[in-house]
Amino acid sequence: MPRPSLTGRRAAPLAVAAGLALVVAGPAAAPAHAASTGLVLGEVYGGGGNSGATLTNDFIELANRGSGAISVEGWSVQYRPAASGSWQVTTLHGSVPAGGTYLVQEAAGAGGTTALPTPDATGSIAMSGTSGVVALVSSTAPLSCTTVAECGAVDLVGYGTATLHEGGAAPGLSATTSATRRPGPDTDDNAADFTSETPSPQPSGAGGGTTPPPTPGPLRIHDLQGTGFVSPIDGTAVTNVPGVVTAVRKSGSSKGYWVQDPAPDADPRTSEAVFVYSTSPKVAVGDSVLVSGTVKDYYPLSSGETVATTSNLSVTEISGSTVAVLKHGVALPAPEVITPTSVPGTYAPDLGGANIETAGPLDPSRSALDFWESREGMRVELDDVRVVGPSNSYGEQYVTTKPDQARTPRGGTLLTAENATPSGRIELATTDGSALSLDVGDSLAGPTVGVVDYSTFGGYLVSATSLGSVVKGGLQQEVATPQGRRQLAVATYNVENLAPTDPDSKFSRLATGIVTNLATPDVVALEEVQDDDGAVDDGVVTAGVTVSKLVDAIVAAGGPRYSARSVDPANDADGGQPGGNIRIVFLFNPSRVSFVDRGAADVDRTTTGTAVTGILPRLTLSPGRIAPTDPAWDDSRKPLVGEFRFQGKQVFVIANHFRSKGGDQNADGRFQYPQRSSEEQRIQQAKLVHDFVASILRRDPLAATVVLGDLNDYQFSPALAELRTGSTTGKGLPILSDLINGLPADQRYTYVYDGISQVLDHILVTPATRLYGPVDYQVVHLNSEFSDQVSDHDPQVVRLFGSWL
Known part of the structure; x- marks a missing residue:
């Protein structure tokens, strides 16, 4: 997991009602009478003075949606119980201005602490706090009707269990909720027109609604x-x-x-x-x-x-x-059409870490940050945009306004250097929170229109009020080439907080990924395997149940019964989800490869590190951890080291899960370029692993060594340079080769974060490994580009020793 989550802030961040043209409607019932275009019932509240209520009185509020004032002289509001009964009347006087409201105060209860605003009319009707019927009538004669058509009211709302209502009934009420009319036209369907909201009575003003409309103030x-x-x-x-x-x-x-x-x-x-x-x-x-x-x-x-x-x-x-x-009904300002050349090619200016908010005025031609800020809140139109970051459960996805910028072969947009965020990428969310299930490479044909906003998690977004037509790109999961008889296949896969409490479907899908998509590797290094009761912070650190459940699922998917090796962490010492005690686990196919167990059974491998010994290298502890008490690993996963044998050949595998980028400044934020405070710890971790590999190679320069895992950093980062060469500048003698750098430049990614395809997972090998035959390497894209993903990382696999025997 490369970025921190924002605790408690992701619940429906963009759930908005603004009339998206995405709803499939059923047959419409004929209205009982013409929908109101002028005066309507705007809000009804019957819980005044009830237990738990803040307001002391019930109320009925009228709203004038017409273009001129409407007189209510000689009119009334009337109330009837939910099932049946006599209609009670409150007489109205005065008028309601265009766009104005008119507040009718009704009976008080015994409780409540807040009086209503000065009402425009006062009655004594004790309305039900849960269910009832209210009518706006153009006379003061009590109604005697039992159907909407018979009533002939100007407007009518039945709420809760009322038997009389327009269309369906409005929601039932309580001491803390009113039936409040939604924005938009009156559809003559109470269920559609009203929603349950916190009561908010608003008077039209002194004079019973006859105050003239206000005029604009001095500021725009x-x-x-x-x-x-x-x-x-x-x-x-x-x-x-x-x-x-x-x-x-x-x-x-x-x-x-x-x-x-x-x-x-x-x-x-x-x-x-x-x-x-x-x-x-x-x-x-x-x-x-x-x-x-x-x-x-x-x-x-x-x-x-x-x-x-x-x-x-x-x-x-x-x-x-x-x-x-x-x-009402004013034409909206035309949206600005954003073309591929509209947004500058630079995402953010280099201010030496300074705050862009205090670094002078905006320059919309300078950077994407300036450009979108200069349009904050404004309507924009994105035409024929491609999806570069898949939909998630929060209704978010990313698109690009620059279709040719840093494009990957599968339709994403690539991070090619530090602080080089692709400037065309922009978050897209629907204003009603609709889930779209879009994958990378899908597109929205035609115009997508919305307003420019800034995300709860940082970064500009377009909150769409209408969407283009979804065109699926047909993205398919990739499948690795199977290893040959003489090839050793070693893979890495971050399984994203795998716990026994996860649904069986997650284990099944992970198993299919290992058996089918990764072609049953001989060794699989798993990151983020949780303990036997998942994220329950009760001191449990073993993970046998979690591992066994995955192994059984692999067998069910047609794969071998893998054996496993790992070292349990100290409780709450390795970061990750609190109580989860994530760790790294080796799975290996015992019919193809053997694990060399070394070290006494009673050694505390949690705190005792493994070392390299002998004239020819061997581990003191296998499986073991590298320097587990070193401060470089504080609150972070410790590398898992294992010694394997494949067809008589010794192979060292070092699996890693370096510190995440949590705590770094937001790349979409005000400090540019952002500080990467987490980077120093990854550099320290990389140095320890580099030095461990060097200790193997000092004893056998031809030792086959594979370093792999979720390193939480980019191929061009100082941490990866430290790991390869022992220097953050990359100028030292390389003892490891990062295989991702052997792929074509536009294919170098293992993860998609906020619409950016990037490298976080790596497989590195010692140079001499290539002496034993071709090194075949693949990133297997089956998760990160898809809205329906079982993990947020893509696995990868390397095949070694093709011509060794």
Whole structure:
């Protein structure tokens, strides 16, 4: 796992309602009467004063969705119990302005602590807090109807178990929830039109709704956004900022909506849109609004982070907001079409580690970070984009706006150097949280339209309100070439926190990958094998159950019954998922290769390191660990070393799982270039492994040695240079050859992270290994490019000794 997760922040980060054209609708029932286009019931709450309620009174709120004021003089709101009963009446007076609301206060309960805002009308109806029927009627005569058609009401909502309702019933209510109308047109289906929300009564204002509409204040959105990454008026209260609602987010941890000014200025640095934070947004796409509140630069924070320590960029938003809706159905600003040449070729500027937010004004032609910041919140259109990072369970995927940039043969986009993030790659999420199940190489034909946002985990994204048509690219899992009779096949596979509590399907799919896709290697080094009760922090460190379950699954998949060797870690000492005690395990096919066990059975191999001894090299402990008490391995996996025999030939295998990149600054964030604080520990780990290999070669320069595993670093990194040569500059004498570098440059990747194909897993061999025959090496792509993956890493395999005998 190369990056840290952000604890508790991934739950539905982009679950938003904004009218995606992705829903397959069934046959529509004919409405009981024409859907309302003017005055409607906007919110109904019957839990006022009940146990657990904050508000003291029940209420009914009207909303005017028309283009002009509507008089309610001589009208009424009426209530009837859920099953049957007499209608109770509250008379209305005055009018409701265009885009305005009208608050009707009803009976109080014994509890609650907060009075309603000043109501526009007052009644004494004790409404049910769970189920009932409310009607808006253009007279004050009590209704006597039992069907919607008989009632002839202006609008009607039945909630909970009510037997009278338009279409289906609205959700049942409680002391803490109201039935709140969704944005969008009235469909005459209460179930579709209303959702359960926190009560939020809003009066239309003094005079019973006759207050004239407000006018725009002195500031426009581009004044809020300014010419830099942070708002020039961060922390300042603003009044009546005009804009048009372009998208709405109704769920998740950051509810609200985006507004964009249809009258932009001439400065390319200033965004014309802003996010409005609102726990209960009551606006619809196409509403012309005036927004008031406080300008705030919001930073998404992971567990333990503060605004001062995070490397994420901020999102400029209006918080503590209120809104006046001036008009519905306004045309949205046209989206900017992003072409392959729109975004600069450089992803981020080199500022020597400085904060881009304080390094001067934006320059949209300088970097992708500048470009997307200058369009924060604005509508953009991506045409015919290719997927470069598969969909995940959080509704995220990555696409590229530059189809020819660093392209892999399978459709990804490649990391070719440190700090060389492909600038065309951009995250894409649907504003309603739809799961798309896209693989690398798939595409979205035609326009995909959305608003520019910044991810909870760092990095710009397009929150799509409409998607292009999905075109599958037909990506297939790869299958390795089987080893010959005289070839030794050695593989590495990170099995991603494999635990006995995982479903049988995971074991079955991993087994199929080993037997079919890897062609049953003779030796498999597994990383991230958890202990016998998984991520339960109870002191258990053995992993026999986990390993046996995988071995049995391999047999069931048609493979051999592998034998296994490993060394249990000290409890909670090797990092990874707390309580999981991940470790490295060797599986080997005893009919093809033998394991040389060395060392007394009573030696504590957890803390006692193996060493190389003898005139010809042999291990003091096999299996053993390299310098397990060295500080280089603090809170990290220790390498597993084993001595094997293949057709009489001695082979040393050193399996590794170096420290992850957790704790590094965000490559998509404000510090450029980011600090890689985890790198120093990997360099120290690489030095210990390099020196161990050197101790083997000093005794036998022709010793066949394979170093492999999840090294959590790139082929061009200082850590890999240290491992190969004993120097972070790579200028020392190489004693190991990194086989990934023998592949064509566009095929060098084993992992896809945030839409970037990159190398984290490696197989290295000593130079003399090639004397025994061709070295055949393959990365077997079967996971990282697919939305349906059993691990986030791709395995790889090397075949040795083809002409040795």
